[in-house]
Amino acid sequence: MxxxxxxxxxxxxxxxxxxxxxxxxxxxxxxxxxxxxxxxxxxxxxxxxxxxxxxxxxxxxxxxxxxxxxxxxxxxxxxxxxxxxxxxxxxxxxxxxxxxxxxxxxxxxxxxxxxxxQRVTVFRDARHVVTDTVAALDRDRLVAAMIGEARGLVQVGADRPAVPPDADPVLELTGVSVPGAVEHVDLTVRRGEIVGVAGSAASGKRQLAEAIAGLRPRGGTVVVAGRPVRGGTVRAALAGGIGYLPGDRNVDGFVGGLSIAENATMTIAGKLGPGVLVLPSRRDAEARNMIAELDVHAAGPHQPVGELSGGNAQKVVMARALASDPEVLVLVQPTAGVDVRSKESLLGAVDRQTRERRGALLVSDELEDLRVCDRVVVMVGGRVVAEHPRGWDESRLVAEIEGIGEDDDQ
Structure with a gap:
């Protein structure tokens, strides 16, 4: 668009x-x-x-x-x-x-x-669909032009079942800290639960996610499915059952010149053949399954990821996070820069995957992303300052993110 x-x-x-x-x-x-x-x-x-x-x-x-x-x-x-x-x-x-x-x-x-x-033009599948003034193009008509269907988008996760209070913890953070960014965070994600993390850019939310994924040094303990995970190493995080989707796919998410199959199976290359060898047939079979599961629109597993649209490239990054069959997903800005249909597809994948048996920690600036979550915590200054169940009030959440207390509104 x-x-x-x-x-x-x-x-x-x-x-x-x-x-x-x-x-x-x-x-x-x-x-x-x-x-x-x-x-x-x-x-x-x-x-x-x-x-x-x-x-x-x-x-x-x-x-x-x-x-x-x-x-x-x-x-x-x-x-x-x-x-x-x-x-x-x-x-x-x-x-x-x-x-x-x-x-x-x-x-x-x-x-x-x-x-x-003031004016908007919609392109879909490399074709011009509509041009009009913004004032004359209401949201329903704009969405219909973008996705090709005269209906609203699905409210992803609207029918998610409540997570039992006695569900096993799949991710436990105790006293987790990141130098200069995060101070003593305690947080638990239960099996079958999506926990959202909201906050400003200075809140420490992204640094917390990166520390869990092994990209930053940390203090405290991270336990996945009852097993401690050593900090400061991506290899340990992967082996410990953590799947990670980075916040910037163009910088950290994929290698544009490599194929969908090569990108999506990076985290499981050691399982695709004997010794250090990767069997192309097994790699391509895994990739085809991922393409079907996440509805990646591509010519096939051999197409370079750099040729894909933003939404489809993000699905490949999601496929890589899921490839190792993780216990918990750590997702940062999972729908950044994607179209409305891809947003629905990506959040739908998170919803499906966590209904089965996993948990997810979803870090995002987008309130629409956070609505799929079973609960949302708010970080300010490197600490968790509030927690809200599903159905949270938007104005209150935004006020907390911006560090505005009730007394400040009066």
């Missing part, structure tokens, strides 16, 4: 229309002036790798405008941003639009379309 809004215009180009680089002595000064002009609060000497996702987005926009761009394409710019950062980004876009800059805003997140855009 692509959305364009505004009137074409941009900062004037240099005389002669060139884009010559400034001399080394002046590059820092020009960068500082550029960042100040476009109100990007970043020091010009700061290495790009140290920028937050929000800062990277703003620097990229400023860079495009510095070249005299009259038209800027934003492809899923909010996929990895928390709510406050999204609001700040939208404020910048509105200010630039008032100055005459045009944006093509590509997104799968429907509320954003209605918040920031």
């Amino acid at each position: 692509a959305v364009g809004c505004g009137i074409p215009f941009g900062p004037p180009r240099r005389a002669g229309g060139g884009c010559a680089l400034p001399p080394p002595g002046g590059s820092r000064r020009e960068a500082a002036e550029l960042l100040e002009t476009w109100q990007v609060p970043v020091a010009p000497d700061l290495p790009a790798r140290e920028l937050s996702v929000e800062q990277r987005q703003l620097v990229e926009i400023a860079g495009a405008l510095s070249l005299g761009a009259r038209f800027v394409i934003l492809d899923e710019p909010t996929a990895q941003l928390e709510s406050q950062a999204i609001h700040r980004l939208f404020d910048r876009l509105r200010a630039l639009r008032e100055q005459g800059v045009t944006f093509l805003f590509i997104s799968h997140h429907l509320p954003e379309v209605y918040e920031i855009c």
Whole structure:
């Protein structure tokens, strides 16, 4: 889905229309002036790798405008941003639009379309479906255009059975800490249960998930199905029964040049042949089962993941998390940057897998993701500060995430 809004215009180009680089002595000064002009609060000497996702987005926009761009394409710019950062980004876009800059805003997140855009165009299966003003295109019509069916999306998990209070714990965290991010978290996930974790980007929720998956050093104990799991190693986490879906599939989720079969079976390569060998026939058979189970739209197991749409690539990452038959799934932003049908499919997979026998810890900024959960805990400043059963109140949850107490609302 692509959305364009505004009137074409941009900062004037240099005389002669060139884009010559400034001399080394002046590059820092020009960068500082550029960042100040476009109100990007970043020091010009700061290495790009140290920028937050929000800062990277703003620097990229400023860079495009510095070249005299009259038209800027934003492809899923909010996929990895928390709510406050999204609001700040939208404020910048509105200010630039008032100055005459045009944006093509590509997104799968429907509320954003209605918040920031004036016109919307829907493409489905590489075909143009509809173009209209946002005001004239209500949500039901927009969803129907995107998924090809004149019906609303299924409320995934609406009929989930209650988890018995005496169900066996499948994941037990006791005093788990991550240096500089998480302080003494105690949390239990029972078999058949999905526990959501909400919080701001500074809450420590993502660091907690990464520590459980062995990607960060941690203190405290992690116990899966009654067995302690050694920290600080991905191999130990996999062997201990933890399946992990990272928050950024393009960076940590897959190798674009490798096939669906190779990506999906990475965690079980040692089980696909004798010794250190991988038998292609067994690998492809596993991949075909995963493609069918998760409804991956692809030419077959040999297609490179880099050729897939975002939603189908995310399904491959989910397949890899499930390949080792884990006791518990740790999922970070499982529906980031995917279309509404893929969102339904991915959350449906989590729902099905946990109804059978697993548990899941689902970390997300998306309230729609958290609605599939049996309960949701809120993290602030590296600690769990609240817990809510299914049916939680949205305004209260958001207030807790943003660190707003009842007294602050009055």
